[in-house]
Amino acid sequence: MYNEVIMAGFGGQGVLLIGKLLAYAGMKQGKQVTWMPAYGPEMRGGTCNCTVVLSDKPVGSPLSQRPHGLIVLNLPSLDKFESAVRPGGTIVVNTTLINRLPQRTDINVVPVAANDIAIEAGTAKAANMVALGAFLGATGLVSVEQIKGVLAEVFASRPKLIPLNEVALTRGFEVGQAEAAASAAR
Amino acid sequence: MAKKLMKGCEAIGEAAIQAGCRLFFGYPITPQNEIPEYLSLRLPQVGGTFVQAESEVAAINMLYGASGAGCRVFTSSSSPGISLMAEGLSYIAGAELPVVVVNIMRGGPGLGGILPSQSDYFQATKGGGHGDYRLLVLAPSTVQEAADLTMEAFDLADHYRNPVMIVADGLIGQMMEPVEFRVGTSPEDLPEKPWATTGAQGRQPNIINSLFLAPTALEAHNWKLYAKYQEMKKHIKYELYNADGGCQILVVAYGSVARITRTAIDILAEKGIKVGLFRPITLFPYPADALLQAIEQTEQVFVTELSTGQMLEDVKAIVGERRPVSFYGRVGGMVMGAEELAEQIEKQVTGAAGPQGS
Numbered sequence: 001m002y003n004e005v006i007m008a009g010f011g012g013q014g015v016l017l018i019g020k021l022l023a024y025a026g027m028k029q030g031k032q033v034t035w036m037p038a039y040g041p042e043m044r045g046g047t048c049n050c051t052v053v054l055s056d057k058p059v060g061s062p063l064s065q066r067p068h069g070l071i072v073l074n075l076p077s078l079d080k081f082e083s084a085v086r087p088g089g090t091i092v093v094n095t096t097l098i099n100r101l102p103q104r105t106d107i108n109v110v111p112v113a114a115n116d117i118a119i120e121a122g123t124a125k126a127a128n129m130v131a132l133g134a135f136l137g138a139t140g141l142v143s144v145e146q147i148k149g150v151l152a153e154v155f156a157s158r159p160k161l162i163p164l165n166e167v168a169l170t171r172g173f174e175v176g177q178a179e180a181a182a183s184a185a186r
Numbered sequence: 187m188a189k190k191l192m193k194g195c196e197a198i199g200e201a202a203i204q205a206g207c208r209l210f211f212g213y214p215i216t217p218q219n220e221i222p223e224y225l226s227l228r229l230p231q232v233g234g235t236f237v238q239a240e241s242e243v244a245a246i247n248m249l250y251g252a253s254g255a256g257c258r259v260f261t262s263s264s265s266p267g268i269s270l271m272a273e274g275l276s277y278i279a280g281a282e283l284p285v286v287v288v289n290i291m292r293g294g295p296g297l298g299g300i301l302p303s304q305s306d307y308f309q310a311t312k313g314g315g316h317g318d319y320r321l322l323v324l325a326p327s328t329v330q331e332a333a334d335l336t337m338e339a340f341d342l343a344d345h346y347r348n349p350v351m352i353v354a355d356g357l358i359g360q361m362m363e364p365v366e367f368r369v370g371t372s373p374e375d376l377p378e379k380p381w382a383t384t385g386a387q388g389r390q391p392n393i394i395n396s397l398f399l400a401p402t403a404l405e406a407h408n409w410k411l412y413a414k415y416q417e418m419k420k421h422i423k424y425e426l427y428n429a430d431g432g433c434q435i436l437v438v439a440y441g442s443v444a445r446i447t448r449t450a451i452d453i454l455a456e457k458g459i460k461v462g463l464f465r466p467i468t469l470f471p472y473p474a475d476a477l478l479q480a481i482e483q484t485e486q487v488f489v490t491e492l493s494t495g496q497m498l499e500d501v502k503a504i505v506g507e508r509r510p511v512s513f514y515g516r517v518g519g520m521v522m523g524a525e526e527l528a529e530q531i532e533k534q535v536t537g538a539a540g541p542q543g544s
Contacts (some may be wrong), residue, residue, distance in 0.1 A: 020191070021361060027364050032364075033191070033364065034361055034363050034364075035191070036360065036362075037360055039300070039356060040300070040301055040519070056449075058328075059445070060447070060449030060524065061446040061448075061449040061450075061523070061524040062357065062361050062450075063521060064525075065523035065525045105387075
């Protein structure tokens with residue numbers, strides 16, 4: 001197993017956090033993992049992204065030119081990374097903020113109204129969790145239970161945030177699973 | 187201790203504490219600020235002292251003083267800051283004091299940029315400051331190795347009474363990976379330093395100095411230092427990957443680039459191209475004998491680094507005419523992708539490339 005995932009959005013949308021959750025959960029599942037933030041000047045005000053690699057053997061490059069998975073929370077991120085995704089890979093698109101779908105036909109597209117679903121769950125701030133949930137629902141890369149376990153650790157000092165984030169994660173997961181089932185049927 | 191997911195910079199900071207170091211003097215600079223940030227929190231918790239100095243020049247001289255007093259002491263900086271410390275490092279090397287210095291390299295010259303670079307190879311391995319001195323230089327390739335080498339660096343510095351430098355870049359510093367710390371040491375359990383200036387009551391005074399006005403005395407001192415640098419060869423470290431049973435091309439790379447090379451090697455293996463990796467872990471002393479042995483089993487050598495060809499000069503000097511040596515470098519904070527590097531290596535194997543920079 002070897003998987004590169006890029007998560008991207010505006011600064012403040014929480015892409016670094018969902019990357020950490022994915023890496024942490026992967027580590028707990030016995031995978032070799034790396035988490036690499038883009039730390040260049042582009043972080044200020046512009047788009048923000050991180051790369052997570054999960055593998056059965058020690059990870060080489062922590063950067064990715066050809067990711068297997070992509071989670072995009074805003075349009076500039078889709079524009080930037082769409083062409084990089086490997087054929088057969090998966091793109092999760094936050095359709096609340098992105099008014100187009102990927103043009104490519106050789107990839108799995110998982111549209112999810114991440115902000116809308118997060119607002120229903122209690123706060124738009126959890127849109128990142130919805131998107132991560134959708135990605136896991138579609139790819140099964142790590143178990144959603146593992147993410148929930150990690151979530152409890154990461155939010156240990158603010159436990160009241162845990163249920164809300166769990167709900168957002170679960171809603172997203174259901175969307176991702178349904179999309180994967182629908183595209184398998186097509 | 188259980189495995190934790192940590193940034194390279196934080197792991198270096200924690201490793202210094204685990205090694206029994208309780209003093210940090212430094213000045214902020216990107217991309218290594220997570221080291222002082224982490225230590226400013228952690229050192230007070232363990233009874234240590236964190237000082238943000240007024241400049242790098244001040245910080246390195248604080249190291250000089252603390253080390254002279256027999257304490258384990260540590261600083262970190264990035265390229266321009268290391269240049270400011272170069273004078274102090276020369277004095278520390280001349281006075282034979284153990285200190286550990288981390289350089290999370292960024293693109294230069296001058297202020298350059300903040301993104302990953304390996305363009306301080308010359309500065310780290312050939313001296314950096316004035317005078318005939320060397321640092322023992324270690325180059326980690328993973329967060330785990332950054333932690334392990336940081337702990338080891340303090341022992342090596344004490345053993346040789348010489349500054350030890352750890353060179354990495356923002357890729358290693360900013361990346362998170364699982365890390366596990368080996369059992370640490372407390373400052374009380376460290377070996378005595380009978381040479382330290384700890385107060386001369388009841389004994390002859392110790393003198394720590396780098397001034398040798400008599401040329402005969404300075405010459406003797408220079409040769410003594412030289413002998414010490416030769417002895418450091420005992421602690422040479424390197425790693426081979428995919429080189430068993432020979433390879434079509436042997437890539438020489440260190441630090442972050444070595445791990446990108448591993449991915450490139452795996453990509454080329456799927457195409458049936460056998461590529462090996464020789465990764466020096468000590469950059470000074472350089473694992474020259476091991477490299478000579480490794481090239482026996484390959485047709486050609488390929489050096490890749492984040493500079494216009496600094497380690498390349500050492501590799502060429504070692505390999506000589508024995509094998510052709512080609513080169514691929516990215517600079518300015520640009521980092522080669524694994525696919526990009528694989529393509530460059532493949533071109534050399536198939537003879538389709540005009541080598542860069544040679």
